[in-house]
Amino acid sequence: MSRKKTPKSKGASAPAASALPAANGSRPARPGTGRPGPQARPNGPPQPDRPSLGGGDFYDVAFKVMLVGDSGVGKTCLLVRFKDGAFLAGTFISTVGIDFRNKVLDVDGMKVKLQIWDTAGQERFRSVTHAYYRDAHALLLLYDVTNKASFDSIQAWLTEIQEYAQHNVVLMLLGNKEYGLPFMETSAKTGLNVDLAFTAIAKELKQRSMKAPSEPRFRLHDYVKREGRGASCCTP
Numbered sequence: 001m002s003r004k005k006t007p008k009s010k011g012a013s014a015p016a017a018s019a020l021p022a023a024n025g026s027r028p029a030r031p032g033t034g035r036p037g038p039q040a041r042p043n044g045p046p047q048p049d050r051p052s053l054g055g056g057d058f059y060d061v062a063f064k065v066m067l068v069g070d071s072g073v074g075k076t077c078l079l080v081r082f083k084d085g086a087f088l089a090g091t092f093i094s095t096v097g098i099d100f101r102n103k104v105l106d107v108d109g110m111k112v113k114l115q116i117w118d119t120a121g122q123e124r125f126r127s128v129t130h131a132y133y134r135d136a137h138a139l140l141l142l143y144d145v146t147n148k149a150s151f152d153s154i155q156a157w158l159t160e161i162q163e164y165a166q167h168n169v170v171l172m173l174l175g176n177k178e179y180g181l182p183f184m185e186t187s188a189k190t191g192l193n194v195d196l197a198f199t200a201i202a203k204e205l206k207q208r209s210m211k212a213p214s215e216p217r218f219r220l221h222d223y224v225k226r227e228g229r230g231a232s233c234c235t236p
């Protein structure tokens with residue numbers, strides 16, 4: 001497979017990204033003017049892009065990934081974190097329309113470019129984003145673990161995805177944000193993390209019950225993070 005370059009300016013298959021907010025501090029309005037155009041491809045699923053050479057980073061193959069989910073669940077922040085390694089703190093400025101950013105990853109020795117589309121979660125932009133589903137190779141559906149309404153919306157998002165995306169689109173559900181508590185997903189059916197949850201609690205309680213513990217202090221957060229499958233924890 002030949003090496004390609006990531007076009008940084010407008011092009012047929014990978015147009016310029018519109019301005020995204022600075023990594024920190026205030027966030028400018030995002031008019032979504034530089035949105036990538038949906039490509040008419042009436043037959044079959046979207047193919048990976050192999051655009052012609054342009055200025056920018058080399059890559060071997062490119063895919064389109066789309067972030068969807070209710071407004072405020074953290075789609076833009078997740079993308080900025082992934083792209084720039086920074087958290088967009090401060091005033092929440094809702095995305096208008098659609099933006100995208102590119103990132104080239106090294107996957108088993110191959111340069112894989114992800115063109116990541118950041119959609120507006122607000123209802124009034126739904127018709128805009130529908131047009132982009134068809135060309136997406138992967139969809140990341142986000143909800144906010146601190147917001148029940150965003151979780152309740154998942155079914156509606158899945159219905160929308162079923163209607164507008166390719167049937168074989170790669171789909172992943174992401175629970176974003178945190179309560180500052182140790183967190184694990186459990187399954188009574190498969191046994192996932194069940195022993196671990198109770199063992200962790202027992203360890204913490206035992207530690208607390210001892211007036212002058214001889215052992216090193218047990219840290220519940222660290223334990224869960226280290227031992228859990230799909231577990232996490234973080235400072236609030």
Ligand SMILES: Nc1nc2c(ncn2[C@@H]2O[C@H](COP(=O)(O)OP(=O)(O)OP(=O)(O)O)[C@@H](O)[C@H]2O)c(=O)[nH]1
Nearest residue numbers: 071072073074075076077088092094095120121177
């Ligand atoms: N604590 C915490 N706050 C977050 C996290 N992700 C996003 N936020 C905050 O949540 C708010 C919304 O984040 P955005 O990324 O702009 O939300 P969005 O999903 O892009 O929203 P729309 O553009 O309206 O669809 C902002 O105030 C962020 O700072 C997270 O992981 N943890």
Ligand SMILES: [Mg+2]
Nearest residue numbers: 075076094095
């Ligand atoms: Mg946004």
